[in-house]
Amino acid sequence: MTSKGFVSVEGKRVAIENEKNLLELIRKAGIEIPTFCYHSELSVYGACRLCLVDIEGMGIQASCSIEPRDGMKVKVHTPQIREIRRTNIELLLASGHHNCTTCVKTGYCRLQDVARKLGVKELRFKESQEQRPRNTHSHSIVRDPDKCILCGDCIRMCSEVQGIGVIDFANRGSKTQVLPTFGKDLDDVECVNCGQCVRICPTGALSSKSEVSQIWADIWSPNKKVAVQIAPAVRVALGEMYNLPAGENATGQIVTALRMIGFDYVYDTSYSADLTIFEEATEFLQRFEKGANMPLFTSCCPAWVKHAEHCYPDLLENISTCKSPQQMMASAIKESYVREGGKREDISVVCVMPCTAKKYEAKRPEFAVNGDHDVSNVLTTMELARMIDEKGIKFNELEPGPFDMPFGFKTGAGVIFGTAGGVTEAVIRYIMGIVAPSADYKPVCKVLHESTDLKELEIEVSGKKVRIAAVNGLKNAKKLIEDLKTGKKQYDFIEVMACPNGCVGGAGQPALNSAQNAKKRKEGLYGIDGQQQLHKPQDNHYITKLYEALQSEVGGHKAHELFHTHYHNRKRVNISPRREEGKVHINVCFGSTCVRRGAKDLVRQIRQYAQGKNINAQINVEPSFCYEKCTKAPMVRINDAEIEKADIEKIDIVLTRELSKAAQ
Amino acid sequence: MSLEKLNDVIAILNEYDNNPSKLIPILQKVQQKYNYLPQDAMTFVANSLGIAPSKVYGVATFFSHFSIVPKGRHIIKICDGTACHVKKSEGIINAAKKRLNLTDEKHTSGDFMFTLECVSCLGACGIAPVAVVDEEVHPQMTPEKITALIDAVYAKEKANA
Numbered sequence: 001m002t003s004k005g006f007v008s009v010e011g012k013r014v015a016i017e018n019e020k021n022l023l024e025l026i027r028k029a030g031i032e033i034p035t036f037c038y039h040s041e042l043s044v045y046g047a048c049r050l051c052l053v054d055i056e057g058m059g060i061q062a063s064c065s066i067e068p069r070d071g072m073k074v075k076v077h078t079p080q081i082r083e084i085r086r087t088n089i090e091l092l093l094a095s096g097h098h099n100c101t102t103c104v105k106t107g108y109c110r111l112q113d114v115a116r117k118l119g120v121k122e123l124r125f126k127e128s129q130e131q132r133p134r135n136t137h138s139h140s141i142v143r144d145p146d147k148c149i150l151c152g153d154c155i156r157m158c159s160e161v162q163g164i165g166v167i168d169f170a171n172r173g174s175k176t177q178v179l180p181t182f183g184k185d186l187d188d189v190e191c192v193n194c195g196q197c198v199r200i201c202p203t204g205a206l207s208s209k210s211e212v213s214q215i216w217a218d219i220w221s222p223n224k225k226v227a228v229q230i231a232p233a234v235r236v237a238l239g240e241m242y243n244l245p246a247g248e249n250a251t252g253q254i255v256t257a258l259r260m261i262g263f264d265y266v267y268d269t270s271y272s273a274d275l276t277i278f279e280e281a282t283e284f285l286q287r288f289e290k291g292a293n294m295p296l297f298t299s300c301c302p303a304w305v306k307h308a309e310h311c312y313p314d315l316l317e318n319i320s321t322c323k324s325p326q327q328m329m330a331s332a333i334k335e336s337y338v339r340e341g342g343k344r345e346d347i348s349v350v351c352v353m354p355c356t357a358k359k360y361e362a363k364r365p366e367f368a369v370n371g372d373h374d375v376s377n378v379l380t381t382m383e384l385a386r387m388i389d390e391k392g393i394k395f396n397e398l399e400p401g402p403f404d405m406p407f408g409f410k411t412g413a414g415v416i417f418g419t420a421g422g423v424t425e426a427v428i429r430y431i432m433g434i435v436a437p438s439a440d441y442k443p444v445c446k447v448l449h450e451s452t453d454l455k456e457l458e459i460e461v462s463g464k465k466v467r468i469a470a471v472n473g474l475k476n477a478k479k480l481i482e483d484l485k486t487g488k489k490q491y492d493f494i495e496v497m498a499c500p501n502g503c504v505g506g507a508g509q510p511a512l513n514s515a516q517n518a519k520k521r522k523e524g525l526y527g528i529d530g531q532q533q534l535h536k537p538q539d540n541h542y543i544t545k546l547y548e549a550l551q552s553e554v555g556g557h558k559a560h561e562l563f564h565t566h567y568h569n570r571k572r573v574n575i576s577p578r579r580e581e582g583k584v585h586i587n588v589c590f591g592s593t594c595v596r597r598g599a600k601d602l603v604r605q606i607r608q609y610a611q612g613k614n615i616n617a618q619i620n621v622e623p624s625f626c627y628e629k630c631t632k633a634p635m636v637r638i639n640d641a642e643i644e645k646a647d648i649e650k651i652d653i654v655l656t657r658e659l660s661k662a663a664q
Numbered sequence: 665m666s667l668e669k670l671n672d673v674i675a676i677l678n679e680y681d682n683n684p685s686k687l688i689p690i691l692q693k694v695q696q697k698y699n700y701l702p703q704d705a706m707t708f709v710a711n712s713l714g715i716a717p718s719k720v721y722g723v724a725t726f727f728s729h730f731s732i733v734p735k736g737r738h739i740i741k742i743c744d745g746t747a748c749h750v751k752k753s754e755g756i757i758n759a760a761k762k763r764l765n766l767t768d769e770k771h772t773s774g775d776f777m778f779t780l781e782c783v784s785c786l787g788a789c790g791i792a793p794v795a796v797v798d799e800e801v802h803p804q805m806t807p808e809k810i811t812a813l814i815d816a817v818y819a820k821e822k823a824n825a
Contacts, residue, residue, distance in 0.1 A: 165716025170725040181718040182703055182732075189718075590670070592711065600674060623670050 005070025010077070020044075022063040022074065023051050031076055034085070034114040036202045037151040038064045041500070041515055042160055048151050049088050050114065054078050082118075089115050094125035097146040103204040104142075108382075108511050110202030111149060128174075137185035139360040140193035140209055145177055148205035154178060154197035161500060163475030164307070166191045178205070187360075190310045190570075194303035194474070194498045195356030195507025199514055208356045208508060211377040212387055218348050218376060219262040225337075225347045227265040228258050229329050229407070232273065232418030233354035233503040234381045236524035237517070240510040241385040242395045246517035247524030252400020254352075257388050259401060263350070265333075267407035270414030272329035273426070275546070276300065277413060277537040279563050280322045281430040282555040284493060288466065293317045295467075295484070295491045298423055300324045302361035303498035305567060307474055312481060313569040314593045314630035321564040325417065326351050326358055327367050329407060330374035331562045332546065339549070344369065348376035352384045354418070354506035357498070366565050380508025406542040412529035413537045419522040420472035420502030421448035421455050424495045426537055428459060428468070433536040435461050449526065451501065451519050454480065456491075470495040472502050569626055583620045584658045586651075589635035591626035597633040599623075605648045618659060672697055673705050677712050684713040687723060691730060700731040736772045736779040738817055741796040742810070745785030748793040756793055757782055759807030763814050777821065778814065 004016040009029045019025040021044065026033055036048035046065045053063045056073035060081065063074075075081075092111065100106050135143040152169065155178060159165035166189045170179040180189045198206045218226050230251075239250040258266045284296050299305055299320040308315055323331065330349040337347045351358060355378075361367070362375035379387070388395055402408070413429050416422035425445045432441050447457050453476040459466050469491045471477050477496045483489040499505045504525065505518035529535065537543075552558035588594075588603050603621065610616050627635045632644035638654045676693045680686035687709070694705050701724050710717040724730045740760060744753050760766070760780050764773040772779045788794045791803035797813055 159716060159719075165718055168716065168718035168722040170722050172726045179718075179721070181716070181721050182706075183721070603671075 007068050007070075007072045007074060009074050016068045016070065019068055022053065022055075022061075022066040022068050022072075025068045026053070026063060026074065026076060033063065033076060034117060035064065036110060036114075036149060037153060039153060039200065039515075042153065042156040042200075045152050045156065048149075050085055052081050052084055054081060060084070086118050086120050089118055089120045090123055090125055092149045093120070093123055094127050096129060096148065097127060097131060098203070103147065104207045104210065105201075105204035105511075109204060135185060136209065138187045138191065138193065138209065139363045140195060140356040141186055141191070141198055142207050142209050143178075143186070144205050144207070146205075147203045148178055149203055150176055150178065151202060152178075153200045153202065154206055157196045157200045161473055161475055162192075162194060162196055162498070163478045164190060164192065167197065190307075192303040192306040192310075192474070192498060193357040193360040196499060197507075198356060199507040199509075199511050208380050208383070209359060210383055210386075211359070211379065212383055212390075215350055215377050215379065215387070218350070223346060225264045225342075226262070226350060227267060227333050227347060228263040228350045228352065229267040229269045229272070229326070229333075230254060230258070230352040231269045231326070231354055231358075231503065232415050232422075232525060233506060233509065233521065234352050234384070234418075235528070236418070236504065236521040237354060237381050237509045238385060240517060241382065244396075245520070247520035247522075247527075249524055249528050250395075251528070252402075253395060253398040254384075255403055256398045256401035257384075257391075257393050257395060258352075260393055261387055261391050265404045265407075266401075267329065267333070268403050268410050268414075269325050269329055269351070270410035270417065271407045271540070271542065272325040272332065273300075273414035273417040273423075274411055274537040274540045275328050275332070275543050275563070276322055276325050276417075277423075277426045277430045278543060278547075278554045279328075279559060280320050281427045281537075283320055283322065284427065285431065285434075285461070286555070288461070288464075288492060295494050296320055298495045299565075300417070300423055301357070301496060301498050302355075302364075303357040304474065304477065304496040306357070306360070306570075307477075307498065309567055309570045311478075311592075313591070313626065314633070315481070316567045316569065317631065319567060321560075321566065323367075323563055323565050324358075324361065325414075326353065326361065326378075327374060327565070328563050330367070333407060334369075334374055335562055336546075336549070345372045349374060351375055351378045352381065353378050354381050354503045354508045355499075356380060356507045358508075381506075382508060382510055385510075406545065409540060409542045410532070411534040411537055411540050412532035413535060414540075415528045415532065416525050418503045418525050420497045420504075421450075421470040421495070422502065422525070423497075424448055424455075424468060424470040424493070427493065429536045430538055431461060431466075432459070433538050449522075451522070453500075466493060467491045468493045470497075472497040472505075473500045474498050569630070582618075582662065584618060584655065584662055585637075585639055586619055586621045586655070587624040587637040588621070588646075589627050589633070589637075590623040591630060591633070591635075593630040594626075594634040599634045602634055602636065602646060602648070602651075606651065609648060609652070615659065618662065619655075669698075669702070669705065670708070673708050674712075677709065682712055684715050687713065687715070687720065688727075691720070691724060695730060699735040700733060703732070706732075734772065734776065736776050737821075738778050738798055739781060739796075740778055740810075740814070741781045741783045741786065742805070743784075743786045743788070743792070743794045743796075744782045745789070745792075747785075747789035751793045753793040753805075755807050756795065756805050756810050760810050760814065763811045777818070 006013045006015055009026050014025055014029045033051045035051050037045045044064050046062045051063045052060050054060050054075040100112055132145040155168050158167055167178055167180050169176055180186050198208055218224050235251040236247050239248045240246050255266050287293055287296055297319045299322050333349050334344055338344050359378040362378050367374045413426035416425055425448045429441050432439055448455050453473055455470045457468050471480050501518040504521035550558045588599050590599055606621055610619055629635050634646050636643045636646035639658050641654050643650050676690055680690050695701055706720045707717050710720040724732055742757050764778050766780055786794050793805045795802045795805045795810055
């Protein structure tokens with residue numbers, strides 16, 4: 001490699017390699033500069049003014065925004081820089097209300113950490129803002145404007161990494177706030193609850209909504225049994241809260257801790273991950289054979305499902321109808337409790353998830369029977385640590401314990417669900433187990449173990465090629481869907497995980513250094529898979545027994561009732577139809593699919609048509625948003641008659657009929 | 665959103681080739697048409713330009729020129745720049761507020777007839793304190809004069825009704 005020159009950092013010669021900016025080069029030299037707004041996964045913003053350095057000939061500059069050049073002489077710590085950094089922290093602390101002792105992020109807060117490291121012990125400025133209320137309307141995310149330091153990390157995460165952009169700066173100057181669109185609540189906009197904003201937030205301004213108190217209440221309720229299930233990704237991350245290395249398997253200790261906390265049954269979501277594959281792979285093979293609703297998208301990730309409901313209503317029929325492992329497990333637990341003579345509402349199911357969106361998923365109305373939700377509460381990995389600490393358990397001293405049966409039994413396929421590409425590999429193992437039992441799946445799946453945004457491979461099923469993709473990060477998913485729509489790419493099976501790196505990188509995981517640790521957690525999961533005796537989902541005999549008990553085949557009637565769900569379109573814009581007496585009402589759908597398929601032009605044609613027939617006074621043409629029939633776009637509704645794939649000829653027929661009806 | 669509004673917005677978008685970098689002139693045109701930026705129009709603009717509605721909301725709330733709440737039929741601008749301020753523009757502002765029943769948060773009268781805007785310097789310091797009612801500049805204002813101006817507009821509206 002040819003040298004790109006050297007920079008002198010505090011007198012030390014540092015070679016320039018591929019650093020994008022001076023900050024990375026200084027960090028490479030072993031000097032830690034505090035930052036809030038700089039993240040290697042996001043664009044450079046230059047807002048927090050903490051990464052200031054003194055460059056000879058250039059003066060004091062933000063090192064995140066300067067390209068390293070040969071011969072630069074940089075000082076990182078000077079009296080002036082020290083004063084500026086400390087003043088900045090003081091101003092940030094004074095700009096809000098940072099009540100550290102009661103803050104959920106305490107101990108994991110970057111602001112707290114930086115203030116401690118820079119030795120800020122005194123505030124010379126008064127807190128200037130009036131207190132603003134916390135917003136707790138979302139099922140997953142709590143916003144506390146009083147703790148926001150306006151670094152913009154959440155905004156860039158939402159738009160740059162996830163491609164959604166439901167939050168942005170609003171107003172200006174001292175009134176600036178990070179707000180969802182039109183100042184609404186997060187659950188009233190297109191937020192998918194992935195929580196990546198929570199993960200990246202350096203303070204307590206964004207946090208996951210804790211349900212810890214409700215869970216204690218259930219545990220202490222004498223008439224209630226409480227079952228808990230833990231997701232694959234949790235077991236390789238919780239240890240980080242107790243100084244274990246990232247990726248270390250702490251499954252046994254977690255099981256013991258959960259029993260000590262007081263849960264009656266401790267189950268493994270990997271069991272229902274195996275179960276998910278029974279249903280999902282079967283569904284895929286059926287669709288693949290018929291060629292119906294292809295490609296098939298996975299449905300385990302609730303953030304992806306909600307995103308599709310908002311943005312890709314025309315793809316909803318392509319999403320697997322399988323519930324996620326969390327919900328399948330809850331259905332199975334409730335069902336078997338009732339079969340054994342118990343009352344449905346007497347057992348509650350708690351889930352420990354690496355995810356904030358799972359909290360919202362649990363509250364979806366589809367997953368309740370007579371108001372009793374299958375899942376009562378969801379804990380994130382970090383919230384479980386809080387319960388462990390509250391109970392006074394010394395996690396590092398625990399002896400490992402075993403899961404309860406039958407829902408604690410798993411194969412390796414159910415474990416790797418926790419990392420991007422894992423669901424795909426589990427499906428391949430299942431399908432190859434059917435079509436080519438003697439073949440080795442390992443070489444085929446090697447590409448899935450890479451840490452890339454998009455993984456592609458092909459397998460052969462009964463002489464036909466199956467084109468497979470696994471994508472993580474919603475912005476990458478958006479690009480894949482665009483390529484799919486333009487015909488640039490073609491697939492038969494697509495796994496989508498909303499979070500970068502999949503569930504191991506979820507927002508419920510220990511937040512500090514989560515991006516770097518996600519890869520180690522992934523390796524941890526593949527390590528656990530390697531230790532299992534069984535690797536193909538169909539080898540899980542407890543699942544075979546479950547189907548026997550339910551008297552259902554895989555994909556059968558009872559299995560559908562318990563393990564499948566449906567989706568619905570979430571309209572982007574609501575327009576209430578206006579009805580006037582004696583007029584024929586024509587509503588043209590202006591949903592995004594219909595607009596793409598010529599709704600605007602259709603309105604023009606209807607106007608011309610009405611002009612030509614001189615019927616302007618008798619009709620009322622209005623746009624409307626989404627009839628939830630996007631596959632039949634463009635949609636037009638004339639009074640109560642719906643016209644699918646509308647054109648002016650079809651409209652002519654219905655409109656003439658309705659006009660003559662109105663004339664009578 | 666009515667079809668008329670939709671057609672207006674589509675026409676404005678087409679005028680700027682649905683170009684996302686023309687967001688500000690597009691919003692200016694929309695505001696010109698409706699006196700403010702209706703939420704549904706902002707959403708439609710965002711969707712058409714392929715940018716997040718939160719970004720459009722951010723732009724609309726950043727510039728004081730834009731209003732996200734409906735404005736009155738008549739706009740009164742009272743200058744509170746340095747020259748006008750020392751010539752007691754505050755009393756004029758208070759008189760207008762009192763006449764129209766406005767507060768620090770409420771800038772538009774309940775009947776949507778007037779919106780009061782306090783602006784910084786209209787560049788007419790020689791005739792301070794200044795008020796502008798719709799397009800007409802009024803020099804050397806007093807609390808009595810501004811009240812009379814408002815009354816006159818009301819009288820005119822009544823006569824035309």
